Amino acid sequence: MPPSIQALTHIYFRHNKKFPHVWCPGCGNGIVMGALLRAITRLELEKDEVVLASGIGCSGRMPTYLDFNTLHTTHGRALTFATGIKLANPALNVVAIMGDGDATAIGGNHLIHAARRNLNLTAIIINNSIYGMTGGQYSPTTPFGSTTTTSVYGHIEHAFSIAELAVTAGASFVARSTVYHAALADQLIEQAMVKPGFAVVEIISNCHVQYGRRNQIGNAIDMLNLFKEQAVTVKKAATMDSEELREKITIGVLADRDLPISTNEYKRIREQARADQGKKSI
Amino acid sequence: MTEEKRVRRLLQGNEAIVYGALAARCRFFAGYPITPASEIAEQLSVRLPAVNGTFIQMEDEIASIGAVIGASLAGVKAMTATSGPGFSLMQENLGFACAAEVPCVIVNVMRGGPSTGLPTSPAQGDVQMARWGTHGDHPIIVLAVSSVLDSFTITVKAFNLSERYRVPVLVLSDEVVAHTRESVELPLNSEVKVVDRIAPGMPPDWYKPYQEDARGVPPMAAFGDGYRHHVTGLVHDQDGFPTQNPQEVEKFHHRLSMKITKGLDDIQLTRKFYMEDAEFFVIAYGSVARSALRAVEEARRAGIRAGLVQLITLFPFPRRTLIPYLQQCHSVLVPELNLGQISREVQRINQGLCTVVKQNRVDGKLITPQEIYSRLVKLSAGPAG
Numbered sequence: 274m275p276p277s278i279q280a281l282t283h284i285y286f287r288h289n290k291k292f293p294h295v296w297c298p299g300c301g302n303g304i305v306m307g308a309l310l311r312a313i314t315r316l317e318l319e320k321d322e323v324v325l326a327s328g329i330g331c332s333g334r335m336p337t338y339l340d341f342n343t344l345h346t347t348h349g350r351a352l353t354f355a356t357g358i359k360l361a362n363p364a365l366n367v368v369a370i371m372g373d374g375d376a377t378a379i380g381g382n383h384l385i386h387a388a389r390r391n392l393n394l395t396a397i398i399i400n401n402s403i404y405g406m407t408g409g410q411y412s413p414t415t416p417f418g419s420t421t422t423t424s425v426y427g428h429i430e431h432a433f434s435i436a437e438l439a440v441t442a443g444a445s446f447v448a449r450s451t452v453y454h455a456a457l458a459d460q461l462i463e464q465a466m467v468k469p470g471f472a473v474v475e476i477i478s479n480c481h482v483q484y485g486r487r488n489q490i491g492n493a494i495d496m497l498n499l500f501k502e503q504a505v506t507v508k509k510a511a512t513m514d515s516e517e518l519r520e521k522i523t524i525g526v527l528a529d530r531d532l533p534i535s536t537n538e539y540k541r542i543r544e545q546a547r548a549d550q551g552k553k554s555i
Numbered sequence: 556m557t558e559e560k561r562v563r564r565l566l567q568g569n570e571a572i573v574y575g576a577l578a579a580r581c582r583f584f585a586g587y588p589i590t591p592a593s594e595i596a597e598q599l600s601v602r603l604p605a606v607n608g609t610f611i612q613m614e615d616e617i618a619s620i621g622a623v624i625g626a627s628l629a630g631v632k633a634m635t636a637t638s639g640p641g642f643s644l645m646q647e648n649l650g651f652a653c654a655a656e657v658p659c660v661i662v663n664v665m666r667g668g669p670s671t672g673l674p675t676s677p678a679q680g681d682v683q684m685a686r687w688g689t690h691g692d693h694p695i696i697v698l699a700v701s702s703v704l705d706s707f708t709i710t711v712k713a714f715n716l717s718e719r720y721r722v723p724v725l726v727l728s729d730e731v732v733a734h735t736r737e738s739v740e741l742p743l744n745s746e747v748k749v750v751d752r753i754a755p756g757m758p759p760d761w762y763k764p765y766q767e768d769a770r771g772v773p774p775m776a777a778f779g780d781g782y783r784h785h786v787t788g789l790v791h792d793q794d795g796f797p798t799q800n801p802q803e804v805e806k807f808h809h810r811l812s813m814k815i816t817k818g819l820d821d822i823q824l825t826r827k828f829y830m831e832d833a834e835f836f837v838i839a840y841g842s843v844a845r846s847a848l849r850a851v852e853e854a855r856r857a858g859i860r861a862g863l864v865q866l867i868t869l870f871p872f873p874r875r876t877l878i879p880y881l882q883q884c885h886s887v888l889v890p891e892l893n894l895g896q897i898s899r900e901v902q903r904i905n906q907g908l909c910t911v912v913k914q915n916r917v918d919g920k921l922i923t924p925q926e927i928y929s930r931l932v933k934l935s936a937g938p939a940g
């Protein structure tokens with residue numbers, strides 16, 4: 274039997290940390306944190322071999338609470354720090370935790386290049402379509418027409434599809450879930466952490482406080498129910514046209530491909546360089 | 556293995572920085588191409604993998620310093636190199652390294668600014684930015700190199716200070732030093748004194764990553780070493796967790812600044828020439844210090860009692876070294892390739908002790924020994940001269 278979430282909190286929460294956490298009651302961030310812990314438990318990873326690196330925003334606080342090697346970086350930059358950590362010590366399991374504004378606005382360039390570079394990293398992107406911590410401004414994933422504190426007349430820009438962006442940028446593994454589909458979320462995180470190469474898991478989450486309320490969707494439960502209605506599996510989505518998919522959320526594995534991993538390739542470069550330097554004797 | 560022997564080499568300043576970094580056991584470089592710093596990246600891309608190190612070219616300078624900090628947190632000595640425009644982009648994460656106390660070395664080969672400026676001309680326009688570029692009060696060490704040999708020794712020193720004080724160290728070079736070739740005999744790596752950060756000795760359960768102690772520099776565990784801890788750019792308590800408690804916030808700032816103050820004797824490096832009996836003197840750094848030395852030597856030959864203090868450490872500004880000379884002399888000349896960035900520091904500490912005379916050039920050209928010499932001749936007539 275898998276350990277209860279209470280057992281997991283006993284194992285993985287930092288008991289010397291001054292709780293309570295900063296999240297609003299009902300925030301999807303907690304569900305994602307639970308999914309991550311379940312995945313790590315199933316993978317039987319030692320705490321010492323896991324690094325969590327986050328950016329800035331509500332999601333950025335997650336590593337603070339958890340008993341791993343944890344790093345709370347600058348806004349949008351989690352993947353750059355994660356890159357350095359992984360290159361310096363490839364034995365570590367490095368997971369970057371980011372929000373939608375974090376990963377695709379200020380950190381958008383780092384995301385696409387991390388995907389292209391294909392280091393063996395896992396990126397979890399919690400997408401709640403808003404900047405929650407700063408008070409509910411529109412983000413790169415805010416839907417057209419939505420109301421936010423910086424789009425009170427209705428949002429006039431178009432949203433990124435984060436997972437599709439990661440597929441196009443070349444990530445080895447890309448998947449999407451929602452916080453309603455919590456069991457799927459931990460499965461996908463597990464798969465992502467096992468997958469050699471850059472793996473992205475986008476998790477559609479509820480910020481009922483800043484997004485749900487302002488857009489008349491309702492509370493956390495209403496938002497979760499909406500995700501349930503909107504979700505279609507990758508398989509089902511393949512049979513639907515773009516008009517039918519407009520209000521839908523495609524969940525499941527969007528890409529899973531084997532590509533050369535840059536840390537492995539770099540081993541070859543080291544050998545070559547050693548051989549060359551030996552010859553030159555300088 | 557055959558015994559190593561010192562060899563004389565014809566090197567550029569940028570190449571000497573590479574040799575210095577490797578001698579200091581730097582094993583990670585992340586960077587982004589920029590003139591006039593690119594040779595550092597190019598050469599490290601060849602040489603680092605041969606010593607089991609890692610080179611990576613990132614998507615921009617923000618990412619470069621992010622990766623450098625990540626590598627350092629994982630226990631590997633790391634650096635980046637850039638020029639003004641890239642250095643501007645690095646300020647955000649530079650502040651992170653100051654706050655989280657992550658050792659790293661950032662070389663800025665200065666070129667004319669502001670903005671894209673003069674990419675292939677020397678300047679010293681980034682001096683105040685090096686001290687104050689990232690927001691908030693923060694500790695930082697800024698060193699300046701004036702020659703190819705300096706580029707080696709000061710780079711080693713930069714790593715050592717960075718490791719000892721857990722602080723980013725900035726090395727300011729300039730286009731002239733970077734691209735001038737000089738014949739130098741570098742010490743063997745085995746002859747170079749290398750300082751490593753202190754690892755925690757206590758059991759992991761006892762480890763408090765930011766605990767106050769007499770030195771003010773807490774031991775640093777690498778990610779993966781068994782000392783699981785939290786690292787953040789938020790103001791944090793001794794466990795590394797965010798805090799807004801006024802007492803803890805104050806303690807955080809106080810320790811960060813005190814750890815540098817406690818080390819001033821070790822950190823503040825200067826070179827003095829003809830200062831014993833100097834009636835007036837020059838304060839100079841970087842390539843300008845070499846013109847200044849020539850000018851002072853010329854002046855001495857002409858019977859003029861001029862001296863020179865060359866600053867290696869620009870920040871923390873070596874006040875205690877300079878004050879006695881400001882008292883001893885009737886005037887001080889501060890030649891710089893900017894509109895007066897170190898002269899304002901000299902004025903700040905001078906407090907009327909002697910006359911501070913600026914000599915500035917911002918046209919992309921060097922200040923020649925002749926130019927400085929003619930100012931010295933004028934000044935030799937006395938402060939009003």
Ligand code: SF4
Pocket residue numbers: 295296297299300301302331401405406479480481482483
């Ligand atoms: S503001 Fe939104 S995202 Fe942030 S904790 Fe509250 S519900 Fe969650």
